[in-house]
Amino acid sequence: MPTFADKVRKVVKKIPAGSVLTYKQVAIKAGRPTAWRAVGNILNKNYDPQIPCHRVVRSDGKTGGYNRGAKTKIKLLLAEAKLAKND
Numbered sequence: 001m002p003t004f005a006d007k008v009r010k011v012v013k014k015i016p017a018g019s020v021l022t023y024k025q026v027a028i029k030a031g032r033p034t035a036w037r038a039v040g041n042i043l044n045k046n047y048d049p050q051i052p053c054h055r056v057v058r059s060d061g062k063t064g065g066y067n068r069g070a071k072t073k074i075k076l077l078l079a080e081a082k083l084a085k086n087d
Helices: 004-013 023-029 036-044 070-086
Strands: none
Touching: 004 023, 004 036, 023 036
């Protein structure tokens, strides 16, 4: 049976480039609507490039944390948004 962490990674892996979900949206999709802080803790430990955790942001519109640095998260999001805009 998949763990909550497995479910979170599966949800995040499906976020397309140029799109974002909030930590709360990921928690809801993973089956635990009030576990948005747990989502953040799970993603903070992620170093798998196949799981684009930089695409998960805070509900208040701020980018939130990123284990490779907040500046890197912003650069990745801006680059993906630019690519999506050109498609």
